[in-house]
Amino acid sequence: MTVPVRVRRTAASIVVTVAFVVTGAPLLGLLGPAPSPAAAAGNSTTTTSPLRAPKTTSAQDTKFFTEVAEADPALASYEEKQQSVALRALLTDGAAFCALLTRKGGLDTALVEEATGARSSETQTHLPLSVTTFNTVESVALLRLCPSEQKLLPAATRTKIRSLGKTFTAHAG
Numbered sequence: 001m002t003v004p005v006r007v008r009r010t011a012a013s014i015v016v017t018v019a020f021v022v023t024g025a026p027l028l029g030l031l032g033p034a035p036s037p038a039a040a041a042g043n044s045t046t047t048t049s050p051l052r053a054p055k056t057t058s059a060q061d062t063k064f065f066t067e068v069a070e071a072d073p074a075l076a077s078y079e080e081k082q083q084s085v086a087l088r089a090l091l092t093d094g095a096a097f098c099a100l101l102t103r104k105g106g107l108d109t110a111l112v113e114e115a116t117g118a119r120s121s122e123t124q125t126h127l128p129l130s131v132t133t134f135n136t137v138e139s140v141a142l143l144r145l146c147p148s149e150q151k152l153l154p155a156a157t158r159t160k161i162r163s164l165g166k167t168f169t170a171h172a173g
Contacts, residue, residue: 051099054146061091064144067168068094072136074128082126089125090137091145093118097138098146107153111138139164 056064068090069076079086096117100110115134118127127133142150143165150158 049103051096052102053095054098054149056095056145060144064094064140065090067140067144068136070168070171071140071164072132074130074133075136078126078128085125086127089118089121089127093127093137094141094145097141098149101146101149101152114138143168 065079065087069079075086075090079090082089093114097110097114100113101107103110105113111134114137118125118134119129121127122129139161142153142161150161153161
């Protein structure tokens with residue numbers, strides 16, 4: 001699958017802004033070594049029930065994949081190089097974030113667990129591991145894969161996420 005890629009610096013800056021708004025900090029802990037699965041489980045307030053991915057259409061998945069590339073130049077390059085692996089990895093991470101967000105533990109736990117999961121499979125997926133990458137996946141997932149979960153975010157963050165969506169719409173037209 002070839003996705004037209006047009007890097008949107010405005011969109012990328014909004015995504016980074018969302019990282020600060022959502023967490024109150026640039027997720028500095030995600031840049032260090034990933035915790036072991038046992039340590040991550042011990043610090044988690046989530047249950048061990050199976051995750052339920054959001055029900056999406058092929059059109060939603062394609063839009064998600066395209067907008068992730070538009071928002072983050074590293075992901076645009078990743079998609080071009082890894083193609084079907086990138087499609088599966090990004091959709092898996094986006095869907096996992098949506099599912100984790102609905103579990104008890106809140107936004108911060110969902111952010112950390114999604115990043116931990118992505119880090120654990122990086123040797124197979126070669127996903128770029130940066131704060132911008134994770135926040136791009138999470139922000140676009142909230143727009144395209146699980147928009148109803150935006151209700152779980154603080155009002156100011158919902159506004160930023162919706163602004164990002166309007167940026168994508170304006171550039172598409």
